[in-house]
Amino acid sequence: MLASLRLAAAAVVVCQAAQALGYIDYPVGIVNTDAYGALNFSAIFAAYGGDKSNARWTRSDFNGLTSFAHAPPVRCFGADAETEYDVAVLGAPFDTATSFRPGxxxxxxxxxxxxRRININHIHVDAKLRLTDELEIVDCGDVPMVKNDNKVALRQLELANAALLSSTALRSYPGKSIAKDGKFHPRVLTLGGDHTITLPLLRGVAAIYGPISVIHFDSHLDTSRPRQLPDSPWLPCEEQPVGHGSYFYYAHKEGLLAADNANIHVGIRSPIDSWQKYMDDYEVGFVISHAYDIEEVGWKGIVKRIRDTVGDNPVYITLDIDVIDPGMSPATGTPEIGGFTTREIKKILQGLAGLKVVGADIVEVAPDYDTQAEVTQIAAANIGWELMALMAKTPLTE
Structure with a gap:
């Protein structure tokens, strides 16, 4: 009891000394409401061990909103539309074109x-840089995609993504931009959503940069040719809808993909219903690296295959979380065993440093199937961190 009293007395002395030194100007007494307007919230909300001035905190700040890696939340399509940035994080809450588990x-x-454990202001040790030293990163929130009409929802995403891409980036760089108009445009990291969202996203980047090489991390090919079957529920005159297994077929038809098979699937390991799928895939413009190749050539061999395929082309990286083994990322719609580990996917992505990444997406994360420890969501978030590091390392110049 005596020890407790001495500790409490010591705490009072320390607190009084801190106030005397002016660290935090607390009001005198809880009923002294007039003093609340003078509270120094920059000091009160300062992070432990951080800069106590913490000038970023103002009365206009909002605390508690979960943005990607603590990126500033910006109303990109509203009141903050004139704000300039280099990378926009955009959510695409869409899953009504899935073939198995929704969510x-x-x-x-x-x-x-x-x-939540990641911060864009922290140093990426492997990349040897601080993202915010190279890029202004913001979180634009989610596109409000309708839930009962896929065509409308995908159109909403296409227009939103195009609006972001068409604006001018905050930073410019020595040398000529690779964009067709010669300007520097923001890049978008999209959080999906099922994999169908990649089609409208590719339309946006191709409009700015022309046909691009796609690096597609997935356990499935996603180049299926839509076809009418004898027992199809669609009438002969009805169009086959795009889905998360056929969007690359449409991207090829629209001329969005780089020519000469300069596009690559990485991590493929799913069953197929016919060898024709592989022939169709080559016609769409891809080469294939299977998941099990890593057992023979290692992550460096996978990186070499990717680099040999895309060359110096501008690239778009799309990553289905099911490229990772379901033992490490179970929360996805179409899991396939035998995938990469999280360490392997990090090493492969880091091995792509120097490529001109014009945009990226992470798709097929379905949190309802995750463990209580959120392992899939944490893996996906760290992949986003790696993708932004690639963007930070290489400006889009010729």
Missing amino acids: ARFGPNGIRQGS
């Missing part, structure tokens, strides 16, 4: 939850 509409929120 990826909650992926954007889940990935943001998984990113």
Whole structure:
């Protein structure tokens, strides 16, 4: 009891000394409401061990909103539309074109939850840089995609993504931009959503940069040719809808993909219903690196295959979380055993440093199937961190 009293007395002395030194100007007494307007919230909200001035805190700040890796939340399509940035994080809550388990509409929120341990202001040790020294990164929130009409929802995403891409980036760089108009444009990291969202996203980047090489991390090819079957529920005159297994077929038809098979699938390991799928895939413009190749050539061999395929082309990286083994990322719509480990995917991505990444997405995260430890969401968030590091390392110049 005596020890407790001495500790309490010591705490009072320390607190009084801190106030005397002016560290925090607390009001005198809880009923002295007139003094609340003078509170120094920059000091009160300062992070432990951080800069006590913490000038970023103002009365206009909002605390508690979960943005990706603590990126500033910006109303990119509203009051903050004139704000300039270099990378925009955009959520695409869409899962009504899946073929198995739905739930990826909650992926954007889940990935943001998984990113709470990450901070864009921290140093990326492997990349040897601080993201915010190279890029102004903001979180634009989610596109409000309708839930009962896929065409409308995908159109909403296409227009939103195009609006972000068409603006001018905050930073410019020595040398000529690779964009067709010669300007420097923001890059977008999209959090899906099922994999169908990649089609409208590719339309946006191709409009700025022309046909691009795609690096596609997935356990499935996603180049299926839509076809009418004898027992199809669609009438002969009805168009086959795009889905998360056929969007690359449409991207090829629209001329969005780089020519000469300069696009690559990485991590493929799913069953197929016919060898024709592989022939169709080559016609769409891809080469294939299977998941099990890593057992023979290692992560460096996978990186070499990717680099040999895309060359010096501008690249778009799309990553289905099911490229990772379901033992490490179970929360996805179409899991396939035998995938990469999280360490392997990090090493492969880091091995792509120097490529001109014009945009990226992370898709098929369905949080309802995750463990209580949020392992899939954490893995997806860290992949986003790696993708932004690639963007930070290489400006989009010729």
